[in-house]
Amino acid sequence: MNDFALMWDWLSYGVRWLHVITAIAWIGSSFYFIALDLGLVKRPGMMPEGVHGEEWQVHGGGFYHIQKYLVAPPSLPEHLTWFKWESYSTWASGFALLAIIYYAGADLYLIDRNVLDVSEPAAILISIASIGLGWLLYDLLCKSPLGKNDTALMLVLYAVLVAMSWGYTQLFTGRAAFLHLGAFTATIMTANVFLIIIPNQKIVVADLKAGKTPNPKLGAQAKQRSLHNNYLTLPVIFLMLSNHYPLAFGTQFNWVIASLIFIIGVLIRHYFNTMHARKGNPHWTWALSAILFVIIMWLSTVPTVLTGQERLSAAEERFIASAHFPAVRDAVMGRCTMCHAAEPGYDGVQTPPKNVLLDSDAAIAARAREIYLQSGRSHAMPPGNVSGMTESERRLLVTWFEEAR
Secondary structure (H helix, E strand, O other): HHHHHHHHHHHHHHHHHHHHHHHHHHHHHHHHHHHHHOOOOOOOOOOOOOOEEEEEEOOOOEEEEEEOOOOOOOOOOOOOOOOOOHHHHHHHHOOOHHHHHHHOOOOHHOOOOOOOOOOOHHHHHHHHHHHHHHHHHHHHHOOOHHHHHHHHHHHHHHHHHHHHHHHOOOOOOOHHHHHHHHHHHHHHHHHHHHHHHHHHHHHHHHHHHOOOOOOOHHHHHHHHHHHHHHHHHHHHHHHHHHHHHHHHOOOHHHHHHHHOOOOOHHHHHHHHHHHOOOOOOOOOHHHHHHHEEEEHHHOOOOOOOOOOOOOOHHHHHHHHHHHHHHHHHHHHHHHHOOOOOOOOOOOOOOHHHHHOOOOHHHHHHHHHHHHHHHHHHOOOHHHHHHOOOOHHHHHHHHHHHHHOO
16 A cells, blocks of 8 residues: 555656646747747748748857748648647646546545535546537637637637636536646647647648648638637646645635636737737736736635535545544644644744645545655655654554555
C-alpha cells in the first residue's frame, strides 16, 4: 500500500511536469504565430505573387525573413512543418492527469456529497460526457448561421461558458469544478486543431498537389477556430492553476469568479493582439482587468451561505473512525494548526497557507492524503520542522493513513 501510494504520487508529479512542458510548447507556438500573423507587413507590388505579407525578425544572433501565402505558394516545398503535436500532447497529458488525480481519487477530489451524492463511476461518466458534449455544442454553434457573425458567436459562446461555470459547481467539488471548466475549454481548443484546423490544411495541400484551386472557406474556418483558441488560452491557464488556490475555487461565488476570468483573458489578449497588429496600445484593457481582478478578490471573501451540516465521504469517515485518530488529531493540532487554522498563531502568518485548515476532525480527514505525504512520508511539513514534529508522530501519521485507507 505505502509503496503504491508513493509511486502514484510520483506518477502524478511526472505527468503534471509533462503537461506543463507540452502546454508551454503549444501556447508558445500559438502566441508566436498570432503575433506573426498580426504583424505582417503588406508591400503591394514588392512581394512575390501570392504573398499576403512578410516580416523580418531577429533572434539568437540571426535574421529571419518570413513570408505568408494566404492560400499557398505556386509550388509546395518538399518539407512542411506541422504544428499539431504540441496541442495533442497537451490534451493527452492533461486528460491523463485528470484520470490519475480526479478519477482515481474521485471520492476525495471529484465528488462533493453536499453538492451531488453520486457514485464514483457515475461522477466519472458525468465528467467525461460533459467534456465531450461541450465540443459538440461548440462545433454546432460555429457551423450554424450564427457562426457567420464573429461577435454574436463569441457572445453566445461566453454565455455557454458562464452556464458551464455554474453547472460544474452543481456537480463536483469546487476544485474539480474549476479543473473541469478548464478541461471543457481546452478540449474545444485541441479539437479545433485536430478536427478542423489540421484537416482543412491537409485538404488544401492535397488540392494543390492535385492541381486544384483550394476552397478559401477552409482557410477562413480554420482562422476562426484559431482566433477562438487565442482568446481562450489565458483563462484555461488560470483554471488549471486554480487547484493551488482555494480562495478561487472554494468560495460561494466561485462560478462568478470563473466567468470574470474569461473576460480578463479576452481583455489581455486584445491588448497584445492590437499591439502586434500595430494598431496602438489599448492600456485601458489592463486597467479594466485590474478592476475585475479586485472584484474577484472581493467575491472570494464574501461570507458563504450556510447550507446545513457538512457530510463526510466514506473515506473520511474511515479516517476518523480509526483507533489512531485521537493521537493523530493531537499531533496535527499541536504541530500544524499554528499556521493551518482560521486564526493562525504563528508570527507573520495572517491567513492559513493555501487556505488549508486543519482545525477540525472533518478537515483533518479531508486532508489525510496530503498529511500522509507531506508530514508522514516526507518532512516537507511543517516547513523546517518549526513546530518540532517528532519521528514517532510521523510514523503515527503513516500508520494511520495506510491502515484506514
